[in-house]
Amino acid sequence: MPIISEAASAFRSRFGFHKPSSDSEIVRSSPAIPKSSSKENFFRSDSSSSSSLNFESESNEIVPRSLNQSFELEEDPSFWKDHNVQVIIRIRPLSNYEISIQGNNKCVRQDSSQTITWNGHPESRFTFDQVADENVTQEKLFHVAGLPMVENCMGGYNSCMFAYGQTGSGKTHTMLGDIEGGTRRHSVNCGMTPRVFEHLFSRIQKEKESRRDEKLKFTCKCSFLEIYNEQILDLLDPSSLNLQIREDAKKGVYVENLKELEVTNARDVMQQLIQ
Incomplete structure (x- = not known):
């Protein structure tokens, strides 16, 4: 059983994730959050099939699929209105090194837009909200997962996104992509984070213009932290020590x-991120 730090446990508890009762229990990706009362919108990009929504044994019938078959990643903004948590698996392509060692053999295959099968003995099938194959672009993934979260945020809901997976599974590529020199709006390799903030500030500007008579004022603040070995590090102020997680009726x-920095555009955010 993995050891969960106090800091990680607090965040897990905040979003409703609970510790399994035994090693054999399947990890459920959907926390117990009431649909009607919660104001959190949560997205998890997972590179590991161990955190599935549902597990099906090999006794279930699986329709054979072509290994080269591609499944369309669906853009469905209405889905987010009824689901607090989504788990999306992104399958990365094999690297040149991996191909040189093992050829084009893959440990998983995609059976549908929501299921993948681990090609072990016996085979194991996993079901998620969506599965993005290796051909899905950064832009497409943003429209499916990132854009709806920004819209929900503008509607007054909290949004959280994190990528989970082992080293080399593609988390940095998915979340950051090409951010050298700040935001690159026209880079096809631009990741989720710069795209989210570009869209967020674009939406803020449109909201100001469409409701000019109301004289709306938007204030955006960002903070960056790292939790490692049960210690919280403020990346904007590394001199801060012994930071503690608190819970408040209003703040949550x-x-x-934790230091907060006011930002006015996506470039401000990305410049802080790459420092």
């Missing part, structure tokens, strides 16, 4: 004394 779960 937050990190006490």
